[in-house]
Amino acid sequence: MAAKITVLGNINIDFVMRAERMPRPGETLMGSDLKLVPGGKCANQAVTAARVGADVTVIGRLGEDVFGPQLLANLEREGINTRYITTDPTTHTGSAFIALTPSGENSILSCMGANLAVTPEQVEGASEAIERADMLLVQLGVPLEAVQRAMEIAGGTGTSVLFDPTPVRGDLSAMWPLTTVSCPNETEAEVIIGRPATTIEDAAKAAEWFRDQGVDVAIIKLGARGALVLDDDGARVVGGYQVDVVDTTGAGDAFAGALGTRLAEGAAVEEAIAFANAAGAMAASRFGAQPSLPTRDEVGALMAAQQADDRVQRA
Numbered sequence: 001m002a003a004k005i006t007v008l009g010n011i012n013i014d015f016v017m018r019a020e021r022m023p024r025p026g027e028t029l030m031g032s033d034l035k036l037v038p039g040g041k042c043a044n045q046a047v048t049a050a051r052v053g054a055d056v057t058v059i060g061r062l063g064e065d066v067f068g069p070q071l072l073a074n075l076e077r078e079g080i081n082t083r084y085i086t087t088d089p090t091t092h093t094g095s096a097f098i099a100l101t102p103s104g105e106n107s108i109l110s111c112m113g114a115n116l117a118v119t120p121e122q123v124e125g126a127s128e129a130i131e132r133a134d135m136l137l138v139q140l141g142v143p144l145e146a147v148q149r150a151m152e153i154a155g156g157t158g159t160s161v162l163f164d165p166t167p168v169r170g171d172l173s174a175m176w177p178l179t180t181v182s183c184p185n186e187t188e189a190e191v192i193i194g195r196p197a198t199t200i201e202d203a204a205k206a207a208e209w210f211r212d213q214g215v216d217v218a219i220i221k222l223g224a225r226g227a228l229v230l231d232d233d234g235a236r237v238v239g240g241y242q243v244d245v246v247d248t249t250g251a252g253d254a255f256a257g258a259l260g261t262r263l264a265e266g267a268a269v270e271e272a273i274a275f276a277n278a279a280g281a282m283a284a285s286r287f288g289a290q291p292s293l294p295t296r297d298e299v300g301a302l303m304a305a306q307q308a309d310d311r312v313q314r315a
Helices: 043-051 068-076 113-117 120-125 127-131 144-157 188-194 201-214 251-264 269-284 297-307
Strands: 002-007 011-019 034-039 055-064 081-088 094-100 106-111 135-138 159-163 216-223 226-231 236-237 311-315
Touching: 002 043, 002 144, 002 251, 011 068, 034 043, 034 068, 043 055, 043 068, 055 068, 055 113, 055 120, 055 127, 055 201, 081 113, 081 120, 081 127, 081 297, 094 113, 094 269, 106 226, 106 311, 120 127, 120 144, 127 188, 135 144, 135 226, 135 269, 144 159, 144 201, 188 201, 201 216, 201 226, 216 251, 216 269, 226 269, 251 269, 269 297
Parallel strands: 002 055, 002 135, 011 094, 055 081, 135 159
Antiparallel strands: 011 034, 094 106, 216 226, 226 236, 236 311
8 A cells, every 4th residue: 555645835836047157136148948837845745755655645825826726636646645635715836946057056046835835734724635645745845834734743653753954044943753754954953953954963063952852763954965863763864866967857866755755664774865865866966956856766776776785874
């Protein structure tokens, strides 16, 4: 039986443009190759989970505009349950404007729109989807009180919670004790704890901070280097997979969606992280957020092609 995943968060339309470099303040540059692609961290994580084999439900909010029905239909084509996605007639669908350089790095400016209209009451109306899930995935693209309410419902029914704390904002102190697994990247971890998390040693100390706040399994994503994990078995680094980077926009979301699915399936932590690393690498090797997200077979093929006995090392 497929793992049941429920995802709460933002659903966006992404306006993606290529640029030779990022403009300086006051400077105008010519961009090229404008594309409109479905995105948003919640939607990206949900699509990844569906493509790697999970039974997925999304809780979110869209605006009453031309993009809302398109994004809803896109999720439904992926086999995702959209029953708990509502439409807000007073605002626009969330959007993101993404500038992409030749190296594959990006800068993103988001306008959250209807995502900010998600309420604790809407979450409570979707409590059945949280209670029956094996894993709840949350981020910070909707109001914090809605995220916390979802985590509380999960905690009351034994549903595990994967918390991807981005975009970092507000007071998150009440959320850490409700978190089963956290997975910020090194930059997000630095913002949250107030000190660098770039080196392996620093990442391990950052993971200790998250554990001290009540997180069961603290993961720090390290980009191409893989990810560091700290749990009751100590600190380990699970190495990454090498690809030619095209666009990193959806890589972190691919990681979270794949990680949540494998953990919900009962995989060991190191095995789940290795799978998530491969999913993130696959996403970074292709253009666009959701168009880049891999299937289970694609992730498996990359893992098979780059087998390594020393993938997991003590930190």
